[in-house]
Amino acid sequence: MPATFTKSALLLSLMLGLGQAHAASQSATDALAAAHGIPHPAVIAHRGASFDAPESTAASYKLARDLGADYLEMDLQRSKDGVLFALHDNNLQRTTDVASKFPDRKDSPANAFTMAELKTLDAGSWYNTKYPDRARPAYAGLKILTLDEIIDIAQANPQHKPGLYIETKEPQLFPGIEHDLKEKLQARGWLNPADSKPAKNQLAVGEGKGKVILQTFEKNSLELLQKEMPQVPKILLLWVGEGGMEPQSKVSFADSGDKDKATYYARQQPKSEAEFKQWIDYAKAQGAIGTGPSAALTHGGDQSYSDLVQPWMNKYTHDKGMLVHVYTIDEPVDFQKVMAAGVDGIFTNRASELLKFYKRPAAETVDQLLKKNGY
Numbered sequence: 001m002p003a004t005f006t007k008s009a010l011l012l013s014l015m016l017g018l019g020q021a022h023a024a025s026q027s028a029t030d031a032l033a034a035a036h037g038i039p040h041p042a043v044i045a046h047r048g049a050s051f052d053a054p055e056s057t058a059a060s061y062k063l064a065r066d067l068g069a070d071y072l073e074m075d076l077q078r079s080k081d082g083v084l085f086a087l088h089d090n091n092l093q094r095t096t097d098v099a100s101k102f103p104d105r106k107d108s109p110a111n112a113f114t115m116a117e118l119k120t121l122d123a124g125s126w127y128n129t130k131y132p133d134r135a136r137p138a139y140a141g142l143k144i145l146t147l148d149e150i151i152d153i154a155q156a157n158p159q160h161k162p163g164l165y166i167e168t169k170e171p172q173l174f175p176g177i178e179h180d181l182k183e184k185l186q187a188r189g190w191l192n193p194a195d196s197k198p199a200k201n202q203l204a205v206g207e208g209k210g211k212v213i214l215q216t217f218e219k220n221s222l223e224l225l226q227k228e229m230p231q232v233p234k235i236l237l238l239w240v241g242e243g244g245m246e247p248q249s250k251v252s253f254a255d256s257g258d259k260d261k262a263t264y265y266a267r268q269q270p271k272s273e274a275e276f277k278q279w280i281d282y283a284k285a286q287g288a289i290g291t292g293p294s295a296a297l298t299h300g301g302d303q304s305y306s307d308l309v310q311p312w313m314n315k316y317t318h319d320k321g322m323l324v325h326v327y328t329i330d331e332p333v334d335f336q337k338v339m340a341a342g343v344d345g346i347f348t349n350r351a352s353e354l355l356k357f358y359k360r361p362a363a364e365t366v367d368q369l370l371k372k373n374g375y
């Protein structure tokens with residue numbers, strides 16, 4: 001597929017001339033995504049519909065599902081007693097009331113808690129405090145979710161069956177998590193080789209070939225995921241800085257004089273073109289079907305990082321026969337910018353807005369869907 005892809009894109013470009021070359025390469029990436037059963041462009045609901053509801057909770061994932069997002073994104077961790085669950089941060093302070101329930105252990109990593117302990121925490125009230133304009137009384141007391149519970153949510157709406165987009169988060173903290181994930185997905189019927197056909201329509205991604213995508217920032221975890229689940233599409237997440245691509249400048253944020261981290265990251269670039277290409281080549285060699293690069297956002301903020309979706313970067317990745325899913329974009333101005341640069345899908349906290357941008361708006365509003373689900 002990759003060699004054919006490159007050759008035919010080149011040939012078509014030559015035959016059709018510059019004006020139509022973009023259309024030709026667009027159809028090549030359409031075909032590439034279709035071959036993996038992945039919608040193109042893809043709507044990846046980052047921690048669920050996490051702008052409108054507390055991240056990684058039932059409210060957030062049910063809303064993303066019912067809006068018609070293609071994928072429910074999650075950061076996978078493992079409790080002290082071995083249960084897989086979704087949480088972004090290493091500890092529980094930002095998104096739960098751990099400080100009041102377990103004051104002596106408030107700084108402990110989440111994996112120092114059993115699932116029974118994690119289930120005592122309130123993972124919704126922080127959102128009401130931080131975002132009073134979006135607060136809902138029913139968010140108070142929402143629970144941390146196990147992977148099993150998120151799978152139940154993904155399967156529960158007959159009209160909207162999203163896929164799962166699962167990140168092994170800090171996998172070095174969870175030896176063997178790649179194997180545990182495989183066992184769970186297998187047990188739940190999400191690795192069924194019989195599901196080798198593409199989904200029958202746009203709202204049934206969770207029933208087709210591209211129903212699960214695995215993602216990681218860690219090279220070692222990518223290799224383990226490939227060993228455990230060679231048939232499942234994988235994405236290597238890209239980042240400039242520690243653990244990622246080597247930056248041009250090693251000056252720290254503290255020493256940079258920049259007013260905020262977004263400004264600092266926006267100036268961070270891979271140290272060379274070769275450094276960028278080396279990461280793409282590595283991902284390809286390890287069996288990844290694409291990459292998940294960061295982006296610099298127009299209005300900054302704490303999701304704004306280095307711009308790793310410049311047209312030449314996307315072209316290089318496409319020429320290798322790989323897709324580009326960029327994280328994490330919430331505003332139309334940036335949807336427009338990254339699509340024009342050639343990405344194939346977007347991680348977003350605002351699935352409702354991205355679906356509108358792609359002319360696939362949900363039939364009901366965020367408010368209507370939240371109320372239907374009891375929030």
Ligand code: G3P
Pocket residue numbers: 046075088167215237292327328347
């Ligand atoms: O997984 C893609 C994106 O979520 C990476 O950033 O820190 O939100 O997991 P993070």
Ligand code: CA
Pocket residue numbers: 073074075167
């Ligand atoms: Ca993530």
